[in-house]
Amino acid sequence: MNHYFITGTDTDVGKTFITSLLMKFIKQHKHQVLGFKPIAAGAEYAFDELVNEDALTLLESGNVSVPYKLINPYIYEQPIAPHIAAKLSNEKISVSGLNSAYSKISKEIHKEGYLITEGAGGWALPINDEEYLYDWVKEKDMPVILVVGLKLGCLNHALLTQAHMKALGVNCIGWVANHIDPNMDEQQENVDALKQRLTMPLLAVAPFHNEDSHAKPKLQIYKALKNVLNLD
Ligand SMILES: Nc1ncnc2c1ncn2[C@@H]1O[C@H](COP(=O)(O)OP(=O)(O)OP(=O)(O)O)[C@@H](O)[C@H]1O
Numbered sequence: 001m002n003h004y005f006i007t008g009t010d011t012d013v014g015k016t017f018i019t020s021l022l023m024k025f026i027k028q029h030k031h032q033v034l035g036f037k038p039i040a041a042g043a044e045y046a047f048d049e050l051v052n053e054d055a056l057t058l059l060e061s062g063n064v065s066v067p068y069k070l071i072n073p074y075i076y077e078q079p080i081a082p083h084i085a086a087k088l089s090n091e092k093i094s095v096s097g098l099n100s101a102y103s104k105i106s107k108e109i110h111k112e113g114y115l116i117t118e119g120a121g122g123w124a125l126p127i128n129d130e131e132y133l134y135d136w137v138k139e140k141d142m143p144v145i146l147v148v149g150l151k152l153g154c155l156n157h158a159l160l161t162q163a164h165m166k167a168l169g170v171n172c173i174g175w176v177a178n179h180i181d182p183n184m185d186e187q188q189e190n191v192d193a194l195k196q197r198l199t200m201p202l203l204a205v206a207p208f209h210n211e212d213s214h215a216k217p218k219l220q221i222y223k224a225l226k227n228v229l230n231l232d
């Protein structure tokens with residue numbers, strides 16, 4: 001099974017947006033693909049079940065039909081830091097719990113299929129008082145894609161994330177420049193500054209996309225990610 005972990009420079013930077021495009025691209029190439037959102041804080045009840053928007057988006061972007069709980073094992077109603085939400089629910093998120101959820105979902109995918117995992121928040125996400133989500137990513141040796149949400153402060157976030165990944169020995173295969181703020185000043189200069197300083201390759205530049213814009217983030221991401229994923 002091919003697996004990738006999608007992280008971001010922060011919450012709300014486009015991890016789900018990019019993950020979903022990536023999954024649709026894999027699907028279009030007739031490969032089996034399933035999204036995994038192991039931890040989600042911020043959920044609502046639908047048909048008596050607590051569900052999270054990101055997990056639903058990933059569920060519908062893939063082509064494997066599985067029960068909701070399999071793609072989103074840790075779910076909390078309040079949109080707060082997950083380890084705090086877990087404590088309030090008398091639960092504990094852990095690397096070993098993530099491993100057992102991962103082994104369950106992996107059984108649904110063939111050897112040639114793809115499992116795309118979306119993190120939660122930014123890179124340094126505490127999951128309990130001792131462990132971080134990146135401990136699990138490191139243990140699983142998952143290739144990581146970093147989504148950089150282009151906004152003021154993203155240079156700091158991106159560079160610190162890269163430094164930490166390097167110190168940990170995590171395999172970050174590249175980054176995606178995601179234009180999330182159409183009013184940001186000097187956008188190209190910021191992308192250039194990041195290109196100069198980030199040592200992993202820039203995989204794709206996703207323009208800001210809305211109903212009125214003529215930008216085509218899907219097309220651009222499709223083209224850019226084709227080689228990375230070795231799809232025919
Ligand atoms: N390139 C883009 N153009 C326009 N809107 C975008 C783009 N990328 C992301 N967005 C929008 O920005 C918002 C945040 O994106 P998204 O939910 O993918 O972020 P996230 O990093 O997954 O957030 P979270 O930390 O909550 O999981 C969404 O409303 C999304 O549609």
Ligand SMILES: [Mg+2]
Pocket residue numbers: 015016017054118
């Ligand atoms: Mg998300």
